Amino acid sequence: MRKTLVAANWKMHGTKAFAVELLEKLNSGLESGKCSAQVVICPPYPYLGVVADKMGQAELGAQNLSEQPSGAYTGEVSAEMLLDCGARYAIIGHSERRSLYGEGNELVAAKYAAAKAAGLIPILCVGESLEEREAGKTLQIVAEQIQAVIALGLPETWQNAVVAYEPVWAIGTGKTATPEQAQEVHQFIRQQLGEAGGATQILYGGSVKAANAEELFAKPDIDGALVGGASLKADEFTKICCAAN
Ligand code: PEP
Numbered sequence: 001m002r003k004t005l006v007a008a009n010w011k012m013h014g015t016k017a018f019a020v021e022l023l024e025k026l027n028s029g030l031e032s033g034k035c036s037a038q039v040v041i042c043p044p045y046p047y048l049g050v051v052a053d054k055m056g057q058a059e060l061g062a063q064n065l066s067e068q069p070s071g072a073y074t075g076e077v078s079a080e081m082l083l084d085c086g087a088r089y090a091i092i093g094h095s096e097r098r099s100l101y102g103e104g105n106e107l108v109a110a111k112y113a114a115a116k117a118a119g120l121i122p123i124l125c126v127g128e129s130l131e132e133r134e135a136g137k138t139l140q141i142v143a144e145q146i147q148a149v150i151a152l153g154l155p156e157t158w159q160n161a162v163v164a165y166e167p168v169w170a171i172g173t174g175k176t177a178t179p180e181q182a183q184e185v186h187q188f189i190r191q192q193l194g195e196a197g198g199a200t201q202i203l204y205g206g207s208v209k210a211a212n213a214e215e216l217f218a219k220p221d222i223d224g225a226l227v228g229g230a231s232l233k234a235d236e237f238t239k240i241c242c243a244a245n
Contacts, residue, residue, distance in 0.1 A: 004217060004244035005162065005201050005224035007040040007123060008231030009063060009091060019047045020054065022234055027056035029238030037224065037244040040089050040123075041231075045077055052086035061089030061123065064097060067110035069118075079118030090115050091226070092122045093145070095168045105148035112149050116161070123162040123226065124149065125205070126189070130169035138167075139188050146192045158196040162203060163189055164226040170206025172228055177206055179215045179222070186221035210239035217244050 014022070023041065030039060035057075042061040043051045052060050066076035082090060092115060093108035103111075108124070115122040126145040128138045142165070150157060165185050167177050177185075182204045190197040204216050205226035216222050224244065230236045 002199065002201050002223045003038050004036070005038040005040065005203060006237075006241045006244070007061060007089070007091070007162075007164075007203065007224070007226045008042060008237060009094070009205075009226060009228045010041070010043045010231060011063065011096075011228060012044055013232055014044070014047075016047060016050055019043055019050055022232065023051055023054045023056070023058075025234035026058065026238060027054065029234055030057050030241060033238055033242040033245070035238070035242045035245060037241045039241050042089070042091055048082070048085040048087060055086075059089065060085075060087045061091065062087050062120075063091050063094065065090045065092070065111055065115060065120070067107060067114045069114065079114050079120045083118055083120060087120065089121045089123055089162070091125060091164075093125045095125060095127060095166055095171055099168070105145055108145070109148040109152055112161075113152055113154055116154055116157075121160050121162060123164050123203070125164045125166050125226070127166040127168050127171075127206075133167065133169065138185060142185060142189060143192055146189065150192075156196065158193045158200045162201045163193070164203040164205050165189060166205035166226060172207070174207050176208065176212050176216075177204070179219050182216060183219040183221055186219070190221055208240060210236050210243065213240040213243035 039058040040061045062082045097103045128141040201223040203224045208225040
């Protein structure tokens with residue numbers, strides 16, 4: 001039985017004071033709502049420590065990491081450093097990293113390997129652009145993104161790992177994939193993961209809000225959500241987490 005997981009991607013938003021206030025409200029909301037979901041908060045790097053000190057029932061994640069273990073890589077942050085700061089998860093290959101910072105499938109796979117080697121749980125983001133969807137290439141694109149990780153031949157590739165299906169056209173746009181569209185791709189992803197895929201949590205991401213979380217979570221292969229915009233509003237995010245109850 002896979003537990004519902006809801007992860008917050010705060011992106012590059014807020015201040016230290018904002019992070020503390022948001023987390024305090026979230027902690028009390030999760031407690032009073034008796035939320036049964038696993039909750040992961042991914043703040044900007046500088047606030048990892050502040051958030052780590054106030055986690056409550058939530059767990060800490062990072063939004064990115066370096067594929068390198070250590071060395072002269074100015075501005076980069078390693079998986080070991082994230083663990084050292086209390087993180088347990090790391091988002092890998094978010095579409096903004098892929099499109100704005102040129103992260104291709106190979107680099108994303110190397111980052112996935114770095115997370116796994118250090119004992120961090122990767123949240124591997126995959127998903128197609130609008131153009132790719134309209135060209136009927138959704139499953140092909142997602143398969144290529146997943147195969148790049150499989151090609152590394154890591155031990156137990158999909159154990160202690162999470163996959164997030166995030167159609168690029170749904171991220172930050174207010175356009176959510178229908179539960180049926182998302183389920184179709186989630187089922188396909190699970191097949192791609194092979195035998196271990198039965199236990200791997202597969203999240204949906206793309207304009208998830210309180211109003212659509214429940215119908216998405218009701219689908220058999222949707223095990224939770226990766227949430228951007230709505231994770232910056234304590235009430236809204238708490239409702240999304242509690243939609244799994
Ligand atoms: C995201 O950035 O991963 C995301 C899903 O954003 P939003 O919820 O704002 O669409």
